[in-house]
Amino acid sequence: MGFLDYVSELCDCDWHLWYSSKKLKKHKQLQTVEIKVKMDCEGCERSVKKSVKGMKGVTQVEVDRKMSKLTVIGYVNPKKVLERVRYRTGKKAEFWPYVPYDVVPHPYAPGAYDRKAPPGYVRNVLDDPQYSSLARASSLEVKYTTAFSDENPDACVVM
Template sequence: MGALDHLSNMFDCSGGSHHNHKNRKQLQTVEIKVKIDCEGCERKVRRSVEGMKGVTSINIEPKQHKLTVTGYVEPHKVVARVAHRTGKKVELWPYVPYDVVAHPYAQGVYDKKAPAGYVRYDQDPGGRHLERASSTEVRYTTAFSDENTGACAIM
């Protein structure tokens, strides 16, 4: 810290505490998957995060088993609090819209439990789950394509 920074902190007239801007939490939306069977479960989940510091809004979608918390909170703390207060299995929302994923029906990405229009989020489905086509397979599949019009004359 330079001398000017030190002097400006000493003579700060803002009246607030001297926190660095880096220490402030960012406003973010945390989506959580938690099993919600009935109105009692929904009430229990809502109460688990209502009193949490920094929470600005809570949205629960019981049919999708989804809890959305918006506020100045940290995701892992919200997950830990909901798990502790409800006693339920809780995880960050693992699903993304299927059109975001390159191969939505690849092994490990496609999930039957996912809500309609969603698949499980996977960092690298192409690297682990999908195999590359061999040169023989590529030759057979491109032999009858519209791009290779001279390859087949049986029309």
């Protein structure tokens, strides 16, 4: 038995298991994180962009000051991105709460319509249990609205 064998038995290091456990570690998925942050000037825009630019896993950062929207693309955790923006800028930040107007069945239902929303967007109420019942059409409503629709071939032609 040589000196190296003796030392390797003392250390009892199994490099093969260590390497394979590192290799099997799950990788994060590519995600798009949209955050609403109020920005008034170019300085605010720069500080918001700079706050997430150096994060590990970030591949692309886009800032739309007019819509107060920050878009981060990369292999990141959305909660960590949100916390980082809040911590580094000191501004109130939240996940992007709006969806396009066409996605919500009743965009003017209470809770869906938001005056602060950008043009063509309403609040995403389909995920919120408090307002989701108001934003969805019941079967009775659908029945009556399609009875007088031009798209329905069996519709009433009273109009």
